[in-house]
Amino acid sequence: MACGSCGTTENGVPKGCKSNGNCGSGTCGSGSNKLAVFDWLSNMTLPSGQERFNIFEVRFKNGRKHFYTNPDNLPITMGDIVAVEGAPGHDIGTVSLAGELVKVQMKKRKITADHEDVKKIYRKASQRDIDIWQEARGKEEETQRKGREILGRLGLQMKLSDVEYQGDGNKATFYYTADTRVDFRQLIRDLASAFSIRVEMKQVGARQEAARLGGVGSCGRELCCSTWLTDFRKVTTSAARYQQLSLNPLKLAGQCGKLKCCLNFELDTYLDALKSFPKQDLVLKTEKGDAVFVKMDIFKNHLWYTYKEERFKWFRLTLEQVLEIIALNKNNEKSISLEEYEADVEIPVKVDFEDAVGQDSLTRFDAPKTSNRKRRNKKKPAAVANNNNKPRTRSNPNQKPNPNQKATTSQKPNPNQKRKPQAKKQPNTNPNQKPKAKLNPNGNPNQKAKPNAQPKPRPQRKPRPKPQGDVKKPEGEAKDIKKPEGEVKKVNKPRRNNRNRKNNNPKNDNNSEK
Numbered sequence: 025m026a027c028g029s030c031g032t033t034e035n036g037v038p039k040g041c042k043s044n045g046n047c048g049s050g051t052c053g054s055g056s057n058k059l060a061v062f063d064w065l066s067n068m069t070l071p072s073g074q075e076r077f078n079i080f081e082v083r084f085k086n087g088r089k090h091f092y093t094n095p096d097n098l099p100i101t102m103g104d105i106v107a108v109e110g111a112p113g114h115d116i117g118t119v120s121l122a123g124e125l126v127k128v129q130m131k132k133r134k135i136t137a138d139h140e141d142v143k144k145i146y147r148k149a150s151q152r153d154i155d156i157w158q159e160a161r162g163k164e165e166e167t168q169r170k171g172r173e174i175l176g177r178l179g180l181q182m183k184l185s186d187v188e189y190q191g192d193g194n195k196a197t198f199y200y201t202a203d204t205r206v207d208f209r210q211l212i213r214d215l216a217s218a219f220s221i222r223v224e225m226k227q228v229g230a231r232q233e234a235a236r237l238g239g240v241g242s243c244g245r246e247l248c249c250s251t252w253l254t255d256f257r258k259v260t261t262s263a264a265r266y267q268q269l270s271l272n273p274l275k276l277a278g279q280c281g282k283l284k285c286c287l288n289f290e291l292d293t294y295l296d297a298l299k300s301f302p303k304q305d306l307v308l309k310t311e312k313g314d315a316v317f318v319k320m321d322i323f324k325n326h327l328w329y330t331y332k333e334e335r336f337k338w339f340r341l342t343l344e345q346v347l348e349i350i351a352l353n354k355n356n357e358k359s360i361s362l363e364e365y366e367a368d369v370e371i372p373v374k375v376d377f378e379d380a381v382g383q384d385s386l387t388r389f390d391a392p393k394t395s396n397r398k399r400r401n402k403k404k405p406a407a408v409a410n411n412n413n414k415p416r417t418r419s420n421p422n423q424k425p426n427p428n429q430k431a432t433t434s435q436k437p438n439p440n441q442k443r444k445p446q447a448k449k450q451p452n453t454n455p456n457q458k459p460k461a462k463l464n465p466n467g468n469p470n471q472k473a474k475p476n477a478q479p480k481p482r483p484q485r486k487p488r489p490k491p492q493g494d495v496k497k498p499e500g501e502a503k504d505i506k507k508p509e510g511e512v513k514k515v516n517k518p519r520r521n522n523r524n525r526k527n528n529n530p531k532n533d534n535n536s537e538k
Contacts (some may be wrong), residue, residue: 081121086236092145109143114190116157133242182206195222234280259283321504339366
């Protein structure tokens with residue numbers, strides 16, 4: 025619970041402690057004040073004749089707390105910085121809890137008022153004490169870095185996780201973790217000579233180390249051990265099995281490398297739900313064969329079974345159906361096949377969200393991909409594009425000409441070019457006028473075409489190599505057709521030598537026409 029100064033202004037800027045909830049009053053439950061306790065009895069007055077409890081809880085670095093008595097009856101409240109008894113010297117800490125709730129905390133930790141760990145409060149810290157304390161706290165990071173260098177030079181199998189200076193600056197506590205027993209006598213000598221202080225080595229576990237350093241878990245919240253969890257219970261893999269979780273160490277392990285403490289939070293609820301489910305090693309006897317357990321869904325009360333001989337097919341059954349089969353097997357009766365039971369199971373329809381944002385694809389705003397063919401066609405010049413429009417015809421000397429076939433043009437009409445108006449054909453009103461003679465297929469207008477007359481086939485001739493620039497026209501092309509204006513003439517580029525391998529003579533030689 026936060027204090028009253030943790031609010032924000034109209035512009036959203038934190039006021040009061042200006043740390044947005046992590047204030048130094050000892051009442052915020054996160055940030056630097058780990059495992060803080062809210063004094064909900066602070067506004068209550070004590071009964072007449074009863075004195076206030078004279079033991080206070082003092083917090084140090086990383087949530088370390090101890091209990092101290094106030095023999096001089098100093099006016100101390102929560103949040104005060106006090107100088108307490110150290111070993112040796114004195115230490116500086118902050119009062120985190122006072123009043124009747126300190127009794128509850130001491131009872132929880134099994135500490136009595138006359139315990140040897142309960143030491144004295146000397147005085148309220150002066151400004152000089154606070155300056156020495158802040159100066160000593162500033163040396164901790166550099167001391168930890170140099171301590172790791174000394175540790176690596178000695179080759180000891182241990183990890184130095186944290187360093188904490190005492191309030192007077194005369195002593196430093198080095199926290200480390202190690203899997204085996206380590207002889208660090210030489211390490212203490214090197215550290216004492218390097219920093220000229222008293223050295224105390226304290227070994228902590230992996231969970232205690234994570235609780236001291238803090239962090240954010242996979243759930244997105246601060247670690248439970250560094251905020252509110254005070255005791256570490258034993259966590260086993262059976263807790264994950266009861267909750268039907270995959271035994272993946274990467275998912276089940278926390279920041280400390282051990283199993284997550286939150287596996288125990290819902291374990292009791294799962295154990296209560298599993299009381300109505302049959303044991304997993306129980307075999308169901310049916311007419312088709314024996315069936316064994318595969319998996320279960322505790323929330324939907326569904327179980328999956330498969331035959332021993334045919335394990336490729338799983339059958340979904342409800343909890344009532346499985347209990348019915350077990351009751352029949354107890355009476356030495358075999359039930360019907362699992363296929364018939366599965367046909368009676370009603371699977372609820374999954375309701376999806378109906379919002380348009382959740383159903384659309386994530387790539388709906390991406391530009392569509394264009395094919396490379398369109399880009400290549402755009403890069404072609406106009407001359408090549410016009411040349412491709414010509415119909416490709418090959419002359420076959422053995423093919424007979426068709427007299428009824430109309431002459432084809434070598435170019436398609438240009439839609440942009442204006443057509444000339446043509447005079448309409450007038451009917452022949454003169455009876456004395458003779459009709460025009462039809463052209464001979466060979467092209468002689470004076471010679472009339474005889475019906476059923478077959479032209480003589482011409483002798484085959486070898487094609488003559490024509491000079492550059494001559495364009496061969498297809499047979500049957502009308503001579504009087506004019507090419508459309510604005511046509512770009514095709515420029516014949518000189519061919520490469522590898523294409524004219526058959527023609528050994530040069531193109532410009534006069535002997536090539538002989």
